[in-house]
Amino acid sequence: MFNAAAVIAGVLLSFFALGMYQNHQSYLFGRAAMLVALVASLFLIGVGIFPIHVTPYHTIVSYAFFGLMIVALSLWTVHDYLRGGQAQYFAGFTAVLLAISLAFLALTEIGMAEAVAVVCIMIWAVVQGIRMLKLEEA
Numbered sequence: 001m002f003n004a005a006a007v008i009a010g011v012l013l014s015f016f017a018l019g020m021y022q023n024h025q026s027y028l029f030g031r032a033a034m035l036v037a038l039v040a041s042l043f044l045i046g047v048g049i050f051p052i053h054v055t056p057y058h059t060i061v062s063y064a065f066f067g068l069m070i071v072a073l074s075l076w077t078v079h080d081y082l083r084g085g086q087a088q089y090f091a092g093f094t095a096v097l098l099a100i101s102l103a104f105l106a107l108t109e110i111g112m113a114e115a116v117a118v119v120c121i122m123i124w125a126v127v128q129g130i131r132m133l134k135l136e137e138a
Contacts (some may be wrong), residue, residue: 007050013041016125023132027084033075040068066117072126073098090131095122 017037024030046061073094080091097120104116 003048003051008048010041010045010048011041014038017041024079027083029041029075029079029130033072033079034073036068039115040065040072043068050122056132062114066114069117069121070101073121090127093127095123096112097121111129 001135017034021038023033024034043065047058047065050061051061052058052059077091077094077098079096080087101113101117101120105113108116
């Protein structure tokens with residue numbers, strides 16, 4: 001079930017990234033962030049295709065997914081910061097999520113760091129979805 005969920009999550013992330021990319025025609029960092037997230041979504045699909053016992057492929061796609069999401073969220077932080085105003089609060093929020101993920105990566109075993117990073121990515125995506133629902137350009 002986990003592997004199927006990873007594939008489905010990867011597909012959903014790709015739709016999310018494409019939608020956000022289209023929504024940010026005039027924002028270089030926002031578009032770059034979503035292009036990186038789109039590539040990361042392919043690696044998340046790979047996590048489902050190559051379960052943990054399929055080494056080294058699982059390790060490669062897992063590290064690629066998490067590494068690319070760090071890059072995507074970093075670019076999104078810059079995107080929100082440069083937009084100014086209320087968006088800067090969201091830049092700070094994303095930066096905090098990144099800091100939490102990186103702290104767990106540095107201080108815990110990889111399994112725990114992955115779990116915390118996934119929760120942080122999900123929180124970030126939900127917040128972006130709420131921003132869009134409130135008709136504010138996320």
